[in-house]
Amino acid sequence: MTLREYLTSKTFFGQLFLAFIITIAVGFLLLQYLDFSTNHGEEIAVPNLAKMSTEQAEEVLDDADLDYVVLDTVDFNPEFPKFSVVQQDPAPGEKVKSDRKIYLKINSGGYSTIRMPELVEKTLRNAESTLQSAGLTLGSLTYKPYIGKDMVLEVKCNGKTVKAGEKILKGSKIDLVLGDGSGGFEDEEDTQEPIDSLP
Known part of the structure; x- marks a missing residue:
C-alpha cells in the first residue's frame, strides 16, 4: 500500500479519530486534576x-x-x-x-517621642509644613506686636514654652505666638512730635 493510499484509507482516518478522542480525554482529565489540586471554585x-x-x-x-x-x-x-x-x-x-x-x-502601644523642630523665626507657612512633617499638629495662633508678620516668636505645648530639641510626644498639638506685623517705621514716626511743635 502506498503512502497516498494509506492517507486516504479508512484505517488512517480511524486512527486519526482515535488519537483525537484520546487527546480530548487526556485534556479533560488534566483539567479535572488542576481543579482539584488548586481548590478551584473554593475561594x-x-x-x-x-x-x-x-x-x-x-x-x-x-x-x-x-x-x-x-x-x-x-x-x-x-x-x-x-x-x-x-x-x-x-x-x-x-x-x-x-x-x-x-x-x-x-x-503601636502609644505615641513615640520626637525632638521639637526649630520653628522660631520661621514663617507660619514654613512652621506648619515642618510640624506636619514631624507628626505634630498645629494648635492655636496668638499674635503680639512685632515687625515680622506671621513670624514665629514662641512655641508652646500644653501651655508651656517648648524650645527646639526638647522631647515631646508625637501627635502633640503645638501653639504658636506670631508677630502681627506692627512695630515698623510707621509706628516709630507716629510717636515722634511734629516738627512745628519743637522750640
Missing part, C-alpha cells in the same frame, strides 16, 4: 480584621483556613486600639484560596 472571602488584636485575628483566620504574617508596627493611631490591626493585605472581602497568608500591620 474564601478575606474577613475584616481592623481593630482586632493579633490573638483575635489569628482565631478568625484559623476558622477561615487562612494564615497571617505581622509585617510591622506602625505609628500610633488614636482611632485604633493599642496593638490592634490597622492595615491588612489582601483587603477585606477579597477572594483568596485556603492557606493564603494575610499580611498585617499593627498599631
Whole structure:
C-alpha cells in the first residue's frame, strides 16, 4: 500500500479519530486534576480584621483556613486600639484560596517621642509644613506686636514654652505666638512730635 493510499484509507482516518478522542480525554482529565489540586471554585472571602488584636485575628483566620504574617508596627493611631490591626493585605472581602497568608500591620502601644523642630523665626507657612512633617499638629495662633508678620516668636505645648530639641510626644498639638506685623517705621514716626511743635 502506498503512502497516498494509506492517507486516504479508512484505517488512517480511524486512527486519526482515535488519537483525537484520546487527546480530548487526556485534556479533560488534566483539567479535572488542576481543579482539584488548586481548590478551584473554593475561594474564601478575606474577613475584616481592623481593630482586632493579633490573638483575635489569628482565631478568625484559623476558622477561615487562612494564615497571617505581622509585617510591622506602625505609628500610633488614636482611632485604633493599642496593638490592634490597622492595615491588612489582601483587603477585606477579597477572594483568596485556603492557606493564603494575610499580611498585617499593627498599631503601636502609644505615641513615640520626637525632638521639637526649630520653628522660631520661621514663617507660619514654613512652621506648619515642618510640624506636619514631624507628626505634630498645629494648635492655636496668638499674635503680639512685632515687625515680622506671621513670624514665629514662641512655641508652646500644653501651655508651656517648648524650645527646639526638647522631647515631646508625637501627635502633640503645638501653639504658636506670631508677630502681627506692627512695630515698623510707621509706628516709630507716629510717636515722634511734629516738627512745628519743637522750640
